[in-house]
Amino acid sequence: MNSFTYNLKQCVDVLRSGGLILYPTDTIWGIGCDATNEKAVEKIYQLKKRPGEKAMIVLMADKKEVSEYVDHPDKRIFEYLKKTSKPTTVIYQKAKKLAPNLIGDDGTIAIRICKDSFCNELIMKFGKPVVSTSANISGSPSPQSFKNVSELIKNGVDYTVTYRQEDEEKAQPSSIIKWEDGKILVIRP
Numbered sequence: 001m002n003s004f005t006y007n008l009k010q011c012v013d014v015l016r017s018g019g020l021i022l023y024p025t026d027t028i029w030g031i032g033c034d035a036t037n038e039k040a041v042e043k044i045y046q047l048k049k050r051p052g053e054k055a056m057i058v059l060m061a062d063k064k065e066v067s068e069y070v071d072h073p074d075k076r077i078f079e080y081l082k083k084t085s086k087p088t089t090v091i092y093q094k095a096k097k098l099a100p101n102l103i104g105d106d107g108t109i110a111i112r113i114c115k116d117s118f119c120n121e122l123i124m125k126f127g128k129p130v131v132s133t134s135a136n137i138s139g140s141p142s143p144q145s146f147k148n149v150s151e152l153i154k155n156g157v158d159y160t161v162t163y164r165q166e167d168e169e170k171a172q173p174s175s176i177i178k179w180e181d182g183k184i185l186v187i188r189p
Contacts, residue, residue, distance in 0.1 A: 019158030026116035
């Protein structure tokens with residue numbers, strides 16, 4: 001079994017058990033868990049020493065999934081996303097069926113349709129959305145590569161993916177936009 005396949009299997013097993021993974025995404029290295037499991041989400045908040053009111057991003061494999069976890073997303077969002085080259089996270093209104101501690105007090109949720117092959121395979125094999133939050137302690141810089149992830153984070157997860165640990169390309173966080181009344185509000189370029 002190659003490293004890609006082995007890592008996928010290990011991640012799915014950990015996610016199903018309510019555990020945390022450290023994994024490469026289409027942006028920076030992230031800490032992930034089952035986005036529908038409130039206890040797993042709480043573990044991430046504790047590991048990152050992050051206040052519960054600070055939102056985290058949810059990764060999905062395709063736009064069909066968004067409709068399952070968001071009431072009536074505006075279809076124009078998906079047309080906009082087709083034209084973007086940088087990974088883009090969208091803040092949607094009226095989130096549903098996700099862990100309550102992921103959903104903002106105003107009912108919003110940040111979702112990125114991931115174009116990375118490892119993440120897409122992971123989400124499809126797991127069968128649910130996966131949390132993706134930067135692999136750092138809250139307030140510390142986001143790691144631009146695996147070697148920049150702190151030992152505290154590495155030791156605090158249940159499984160660390162070995163695939164792509166040697167990548168040296170400097171990774172960047174996604175753009176974040178909010179779609180309001182058919183207009184784009186850029187939160188993070």
